[in-house]
Amino acid sequence: MIRRTLAIAVKEFLHLRRDWRTSLALLGMPMVLLLIYGFALSFDVHHIRLAVVDRDGSRASRDLLASFLSSGYFDLTDFRRDLSHLPHAFDSGEIQAALVIPSDLGAALAAGRQTSVQFLLDGSDSLTATTILGTARQIVAATSPPLVLDTAPVQARVLVAYNPDLLSSRFLVPGLLAFILMVTSVIATALAVVREKERGTVESLRATPVLAVELLLGKTLPYLLVAATAAAGSLTLAWALFDVPIRGSLLWLAGVTLLFLAGGLAWGVLISTLADSQQVAFQVGLLSSMLPTLLLSGFIFPISSMPKAIQVVTHLVPARYFLVALRSIVLKGTGPSGWWVQAVALAVFAGVVLALATARTVRSL
């Protein structure tokens, strides 16, 4: 069995070598994508376009404005004394937030009265808006003197574990890695079997003594090699360029990554055995790898915030498990006690999918 599996693997490998463009794409694409998107993507909010309407013009209002600008979150795009232009500026997207300082701010502070400033905010992008609102609250709370002195406010001493600066790249890059590896590994094998079907060479395979399971394993092996190389390259890139620390053991990292890749490749093989044409195989492969990994893995959108029904569905997405394990190993340096459930889930996924593909091939052979 091993001999026949290897024979298929060698044959597939020769295909890969002859089609060097595809092989190069499979090898290089993950790194190129990581390079581009690792730099481009971020949830760290900066350069919020802020308009200020200062009706006071006192020292207090200037101080407040200065603390907004020195926070590093806001760019002053517009400074005026009246409100009339604000609606249009919001509509056209010229500004995202506006701070309206009332004419009595300086007087009220001098007299020890309480007063308020208005903060208008474009809420369309809710994540950015929530962050801006939190920042504005903190700035105002920090600059404003306490009004009643008999009780002091509760102070928070904040510690952030694993990622003290809360850099979004540290958590986005592992997610991006999972996304890229999933898409490339599914696409790599999705066409492998269906190509033989389309060209009719599956008939000649049928005439050989190769078993379905040998055929599928042999088809997967070369791609596993290619994908593993690409994964190693991408991980190195993430570590070298994007400050993603690798705190855990490399051995565990390699093991979990291989399990994940095996699952992705197996999924591609399953699609390949189900589809009749390369076009359908590619569409299904792309949609079924790209969208769930992008949306349902916790890469960008936190799973705990999703409705229960969708949370159940996320259990079918291998990237979900890989991401937990990857972030644990890379960012937290945890050993298997922290993520063995995820590793088992990945292994089960790969096994079940490959079994399904085999069953399907047995019938069609």
Added chain:
Amino acid sequence: MSALLALVKKELLQLKRDPKLVPLLVLAPVFQLVILGYAATTDITQVELAVCDLDRTPARRRLLDTFTASRSFRLVRSLDSLDEAEALLARGRARLVLTIPAGFGARVAQGSAGTVQVLADGADAASGGIGLAYAVAALQHFSAGQGTRTAVELRPRVLYNPELLSRHYMVPGVLALILMVMTMMLTAMALVKEREVGTMEQLLVTPFAPAQILAGKLIPTTLVAGVQILTALPVALLWFRVPMHGSFLALAVLTVPFLLCTLGLGLLVSTLSRTQQQAMMLSALVFMLPQIYLSGFIFPIQNMPAVFQAVTYLVPLRYYVTILRGVFLKGVGLSVLWRQGATLLLMAVAILTVALLRFRRRLG
């Protein structure tokens, strides 16, 4: 004209003949919309909170209530010592650990400043950061309840999306995505398939003019995209209740230049690839992925480095996403969005010119 109709009919027949393609084309958009509408939520709720209470006085009860009163936090564990906190974070069981030190209640009762410790999991920077912001807000709220007020109060007013629902922001973007994927991929595939199978030659020797052949390819894909949008739009409006503040007419008018862009891109892809596989790789990786990531659809453009911000100006989806969000959420029309529309039109002209030139050369 009747020649064109015949070509369109042939194309639609071919679509119908692939039994797995038709359900894919009809169901994929609705499926994408439903999943995205529910899953693509950046609203951080239910942040897993663990509490390590070393004080055990009534004051901490009130403090905890301010945390759990909103849906922002979900209390998952009560700890007896700080040692467990690290392990909880490491396993991802909790995102935030609130530690109330011994003597907290006594200090609060005296009116002096109590200090609590908030330990956050930074590995998920988005929910960690938001969780932290919520925690600070909850503490301020608690302090205010204790009678501490600051002299200046912030009165926020959120425009366009007052409940700050990310769904309202994402769903219009999804419509744009569906439109782009389908028109671009279908166009490219339909043309490359014809060449790969060799039937392009046969079409060329028929009395049809090349322009007619091309239109015969583009019209059916536009029709399919139209059907897809008409099935997806009710889902967005009625099921997800995305507000539609603008006019459908403005939406339709501004959609035309975007469609021309995507059809042109599909045509361009078809001239750049010899096989269907190449066409799909090219359209997926070179044209689709950048559009998803660099259009501001998920990741805000202003957060990107300046170089990438410059690149986003070349992405048609960027303008169309702005248009969709403007029409849906802000209710603005051509008077505000004409710039985006005009830019798309210019891009469409440029893309179509290049694509048509290449297409003619490949024919000749």
